[in-house]
Amino acid sequence: MQVPLIRLQCGCNSYDWGKKGKDSAAAKYAAATPSDTFTIQDDKPYAELWMGTHPSLPSKDLTTGRSLLDLVSDNQALMGEDITDKYNKKLPFLFKVLSINKALSIQAHPNKKLAEKLHAKDPKNYPDDNHKPEMTIAITPFEGLCGFRPLNEIAHFLSTISPLRELVGESEAKGLEEIAKTSSPSEADAKSRLKTAFSSLMKSSREDVAKQSHALVDLAKESSISPGPSVNTPEELSELVQRCNSQFPEDIGLFVLFFLNFVKLQPGQAMYLKADDIHAYISGDIIECMASSDNVIRAGFTPKFQDVSTLTDILTYDHDPPEQQLLQPVDYPYVTLNSKAYSSNSESLLYDPPIEEFSVVRTVLKKDGAKATFEGLAGPSIIICTSGEGTIAVGPKKEDLKEGWVYFVGATAEVVIESSSEEMVTFRAFCEIGEGAKQNGAH
Numbered sequence: 001m002q003v004p005l006i007r008l009q010c011g012c013n014s015y016d017w018g019k020k021g022k023d024s025a026a027a028k029y030a031a032a033t034p035s036d037t038f039t040i041q042d043d044k045p046y047a048e049l050w051m052g053t054h055p056s057l058p059s060k061d062l063t064t065g066r067s068l069l070d071l072v073s074d075n076q077a078l079m080g081e082d083i084t085d086k087y088n089k090k091l092p093f094l095f096k097v098l099s100i101n102k103a104l105s106i107q108a109h110p111n112k113k114l115a116e117k118l119h120a121k122d123p124k125n126y127p128d129d130n131h132k133p134e135m136t137i138a139i140t141p142f143e144g145l146c147g148f149r150p151l152n153e154i155a156h157f158l159s160t161i162s163p164l165r166e167l168v169g170e171s172e173a174k175g176l177e178e179i180a181k182t183s184s185p186s187e188a189d190a191k192s193r194l195k196t197a198f199s200s201l202m203k204s205s206r207e208d209v210a211k212q213s214h215a216l217v218d219l220a221k222e223s224s225i226s227p228g229p230s231v232n233t234p235e236e237l238s239e240l241v242q243r244c245n246s247q248f249p250e251d252i253g254l255f256v257l258f259f260l261n262f263v264k265l266q267p268g269q270a271m272y273l274k275a276d277d278i279h280a281y282i283s284g285d286i287i288e289c290m291a292s293s294d295n296v297i298r299a300g301f302t303p304k305f306q307d308v309s310t311l312t313d314i315l316t317y318d319h320d321p322p323e324q325q326l327l328q329p330v331d332y333p334y335v336t337l338n339s340k341a342y343s344s345n346s347e348s349l350l351y352d353p354p355i356e357e358f359s360v361v362r363t364v365l366k367k368d369g370a371k372a373t374f375e376g377l378a379g380p381s382i383i384i385c386t387s388g389e390g391t392i393a394v395g396p397k398k399e400d401l402k403e404g405w406v407y408f409v410g411a412t413a414e415v416v417i418e419s420s421s422e423e424m425v426t427f428r429a430f431c432e433i434g435e436g437a438k439q440n441g442a443h
Contacts, residue, residue, distance in 0.1 A: 004077070004394060004412075005392065005394035005408075005410070006063075006068070007062040007405065007407055008407060011057040012027055012046050012049050013050065014045055015048065017100060019099040023101075025140070030404070032402060033062060050095075053069040059406070077410065079411055082378070093358035094292045094294075095287075098288050103248065103253065103283075103301045104280055104281045105300060106252075106253050106278065107279065107280060110275060115132070115293065128294055130295070132296075134289065137288075137362065138266060139287060140267060140284050141265070141266060143281075144271070145257065145261065145280040145282065147325050148259055149258075150319055151180040160228065161219065166212050167212050176193045176197040191316075195315070198317075202252060213245065217241060220238040220241035220242050224238075244301070248300075261322040265284070268349070270326065270351050274316070280300075290358070297314070298311070327351055327353060329349035329351045329352075330352065331348070331350070344372075345369070346363060346419075348372060349363075358430070359429070360428065360429050370418070370419045374415045376412040376414050377430050378412070379433065380410060382407070382430075383415070383428045384427050385404065385425070385426050388419060393415070394409060395413070395414070
């Protein structure tokens with residue numbers, strides 16, 4: 001029987017928002033594995049490295065060229081019986097590296113029920129019938145928009161930024177301001193007023209957006225944007241408006257900035273986005289893990305298909321401070337998981353969102369000779385090395401592990417990672433289901 005350690009060749013997508021050439025971590029990692037079809041071009045943007053079985057860009061066994069989708073479909077032991085049966089012989093997660101040079105679209109991902117409807121109605125724009133909760137872990141400093149701001153922050157911007165108020169409309173702006181001043185409004189009322197104001201903004205005419213965007217950029221150039229109760233500074237808000245305007249001039253997204261939390265993550269920090277949460281990534285290199293889906297509902301900062309009415313209808317309209325969107329990792333091993341890690345001169349952190357399809361472990365081996373041993377997991381996993389080098393072993397099979405190299409590890413296999421550099425960092429996405437896999441978690 002094949003040893004369940006398979007080195008993967010993973011594809012890299014070129015989208016306009018990606019970092020160019022060797023500045024892109026996604027491109028560098030893709031180029032670390034030999035390929036007849038991939039060489040880095042200095043002036044080409046490289047956006048996403050995909051690791052998994054998603055049919056749009058399935059990973060391949062580097063040795064045989066066979067797709068990982070075929071391998072796990074034909075060999076139930078690689079994923080374990082439970083996951084093979086429940087997820088129809090496909091990996092339940094899609095693991096990615098994103099390298100972001102300019103803003104991604106303002107977007108949300110549909111829940112399972114809506115994904116099925118959208119896919120049936122419009123498979124061209126919604127290629128999957130699955131939901132897409134996702135988690136972001138920063139590799140380099142990252143900026144993004146994540147969830148709606150607290151209502152008092154949005155109300156402040158509506159009262160101090162006249163171009164924003166013009167587009168939202170006077171009655172809609174007043175409605176949100178009133179609820180923001182109420183000491184303890186019902187959650188339903190608060191979300192209703194927020195939905196009304198945001199929907200009014202998003203349905204503004206292109207001509208009105210273009211006109212008001214010039215007025216907004218003028219305010220930004222004069223540093224006349226007051227942050228009010230938000231954690232942002234006048235300087236960063238003014239710079240953000242001007243930067244996004246240089247990428248997407250006269251775009252509705254310039255005004256959405258004042259409705260959404262502007263979040264900065266340092267390497268190792270993470271945020272989790274459930275289905276129907278609004279977000280947009282602005283800059284940085286990140287690890288991303290999600291349910292295996294490529295469904296995106298877009299409305300702003302994009303030349304692609306936009307579906308404003310669907311977006312405004314389905315959003316959660318949660319309006320919490322940004323720290324409530326962050327996902328706090330815990331030390332690994334973790335009491336609710338079936339496996340344990342043993343280490344010397346290394347540390348492992350578990351990023352464990354409140355869903356079944358995926359979790360991620362980040363391991364830092366802190367010196368030459370540092371070692372981490374992981375007992376077998378009940379399900380499959382994918383490991384990528386993002387810096388440093390060393391070895392990875394499963395049973396008698398021991399392979400080199402270098403920056404950008406990616407391995408699939410089959411269910412139940414014990415894994416040993418050892419560093420031969422001053423520092424080595426790996427990320428491992430995995431799925432376990434069944435009793436004990438994710439209960440009593442500190443979510």
